[in-house]
Amino acid sequence: MAATVAAVWGTIMWCAYAPAFDGNEVMLSMFGEFLARPLPGDDWVRWLPMGSLDALVALYAERMRSGAREAGLRLAGLMTETATVLRADPRFRPRADALIAMAEPLLGSPWLDQHALPGGAVRQAWLSRCPPHLVSATLPEWAPGEHFRHTLYDLVEALDYTAARGMDPRAMAAALLAADVAGVCGVSEPAWAAPGGSRTAQVVAALYPWMDDELRQALYLALAEPAHPLRGCWPAGGELPPGLVPPDRETAAALLGSAYATGLAWCALTSTPAPPEGFAVCSAVVKCLIHQRDDPRPQEAAEPRRPDLDESGGWLFETSNSDIPSLPPL
Secondary structure (H helix, E strand, C coil): CHHHHHHHHHHHHHHCCCCEEECCCHHHHHHHCCCCCCCCECCCEEECCCCCHHHHHHHHHHHHHCCCHHHHHHHHHHHHHHHHHHCCCCCCHHHHHHHHHHHCHHHHCCCCCCCCCCCCCHHHHHHHCCCHHHHHHHHHHHCHHHHHHHHHHHHHHHCHHHHHHCCCHHHHHHHHHHHHHHHHHCCCHHHHHCCCCCHHHHHHHHHHHHCCHHHHHHHHHHHHCCCCHHHHHCCECCECCHHHCCCCHHHHHHHHHHHHHHHHHHHHHHCCCCCCCCCHHHHHHHCCCHHHCCCCCHHHCCCCCCCCHHHHCCCCCCCCCCCCCCCCCC
């Protein structure tokens, strides 16, 4: 039973582009009794880590190596079935399609990974089955720098609405990235005179190779110069500055998804633990969406009621990923 739950949960987490869930999401309640520890976040948003392909492969490979062949193949089939359900939602589709391409062939050719089992190379065997047009969905597994680059450009795209307000979406993306880096690692201006003197400097040094000159310069200015106008783009009092507040629900959801994906990507690239309470920018964007929910916090409710998925869950997980078409407002 535990392996079955782990396979389904792991598949959902792996297929998610930006795994931030509504705190009252019914799906979380379904899995709650099986999870070993409380989920990070609060009643409004659960900030979950990216799913691990290693964990999914291990569930299957451990059973195959131990001789429990049918159990291993059953788990691979369950991952495929779960991903097939998820791919109906465009927000999950790119990574769901990639997982299906890696796991489904085993159902018809169960011997495919026999050569990889003794040497522990099953993960590589799965990745080798991913077709070229889906490879970008697996970037977090083998190219964390490229993945960060892609998510940062998704963030630029999500901020496109700022151009009509006379702002540069690229500079805004760099400023918001700087806000999150500073929120997690802190800002120590003297460290900029001696690179490596602070955790922030170490993180930025690791990010620079994956950014173009313009974005690097904007990131540097936002972090190094407290009086620079880009600092005015940082959340203040837990809220976005008025000029960055998204114009509608769909745009806010896209910004939330891309900002969270970018945060997880730079944390993974720099071996920085992601904050369990969420990144500063994402938390500020959530405040633009909370009013969309009609269900009160549990402690405020006069009597328990089942959250309506149409009311509470639809605004999360929307992204500006170029592979994911935007969804119509709910």
